[in-house]
Amino acid sequence: MKKLFLGLITIALIGKSAYCQEASASIGKTIVVNEKNGVQRWKTSTPTSDFNIELRGKIELTDDDKDIKSISDDGYLEINKTVFGSKRTVIIESQGGGKVKKEYYEGRTKMGWENGKAWLGEILPELVRSSTIGAEDRVNRFYIKGGTTAVLEEIERLEGDYIKAHYGKLLLDKNLPATEIPNVISTLSNEINSDYYLSALLKDNIKKLLVTPEAANAFYKATEDISSDYYKSMVLKDALKSSTASLPQIKTILRSASTINSDYYLSVVLTSLLESKTLDNETLNEVIVTSKNISSDYYRTQVLEKALKNGSISNTSTKVVIDALSDVGSDYYKTSVFNSLAEKTQLDPSLQIDIANVLRNSVSSDYYASITITKILQNQKLNNESLQQLLQAAGSLNSSTYASNVFEEFAKKDLSSAQLIQILKATETIDSDHYLSSVLQRLAPQVKTADASVKDAYRHAAKSIDSETYYGRALKAIE
Structure with a gap:
């Protein structure tokens, strides 16, 4: 006899108590x-x-x-x-x-x-x-005769995801031994093809299904079978709120999340993961690297800003964040994270250098780059190497206005002779006589008390000024 109801697939949900x-x-x-x-x-x-x-x-x-x-x-x-x-x-x-x-x-x-x-x-x-x-009666009958195994074997013989999910719900309503939960999850996820029914079954039974580490492992593995970005992200988000995932489980979650195409839903999962108290630096790095799958500048930076708020974030993880920001297309979103870092965290010089390199190589806006350089100068302690890299970033600015603003910020710092010479050489990239003269005059007080090599560097920079008026003002400042 031909099968009467083959391969039922949900297409609509009508109201709270009826569906088609x-x-x-x-x-x-x-x-x-x-x-x-x-x-x-x-x-x-x-x-x-x-x-x-x-x-x-x-x-x-x-x-x-x-x-x-x-x-x-x-x-x-x-x-x-x-x-x-x-x-x-x-x-x-x-x-x-x-x-x-x-x-x-x-x-x-x-x-x-x-x-x-x-x-x-x-x-x-x-x-x-x-x-x-007769589903409830049949589940009871099979369970009495052969326990969980008998019910699962019957579920494998059923036709349609709706029917299988209904039987699965009736089975999970029973007081099942915790040791049997992993197999129940694995079997149901293999049998139910509908994202809607599988995700509903997982979500509605989260507390039961996360009862042991083994069951939680099976639960997170089952989410890999959900192809819908929406349903997968909602299941993972609710599960992470309900229970603290172990490090191995977080790796499984990341593997499942990596298949999410939607920038929004992937950011939802990663943000939820970043709230986990079990994250170590290695796993945090994996979360950050996974964020590179997010093409939206907004959503990626939201995740990265969340990662930076982790109280125990290491220099290595911060470096991974900076790398993940390097190919963010929006200068605004990219530099906003750098600005927050500069203002709230004392960065290792190597990280200052990394940011300077990103500013020089992948930030096209002179305005946003100049703001970030200024934030670093105002809030960070620099060594000679990080200062040199920031100077190179400042020297790459095409706008004389923004470049001069940055160099004047350099002039506010207590600089060594070597650093003064570095800055004076970098100022030669300023095309405007007015702005170059203005910067040199800001540096003049420190140059006057420095040795002859600094004064020579100052005079060499001043020779780039074509205007006799501005040139005279620059030289007069150190006399």
């Missing part, structure tokens, strides 16, 4: 409306036949799934099938007190129940595996 399910199969299109006013309906149509089921209440089946043993009070089941205009109908109604009334019709003619029983016995075993008819 539709699938194409060799027999036609199937639509299921579940729990509308307490009634479940299935309808299958093909060019030559119609198959309809309507159910209210709970049903208990015989052990062979070929007949109805009982139905809850006020419950009923109606099954009818029309083929080439010929219609068969079974109606089973509760009479209360455990009594059941069963009727069978061919067309409008009521026939003997023996004929109806034979027809029901033919179609019911397939129906119960293609719908939720």
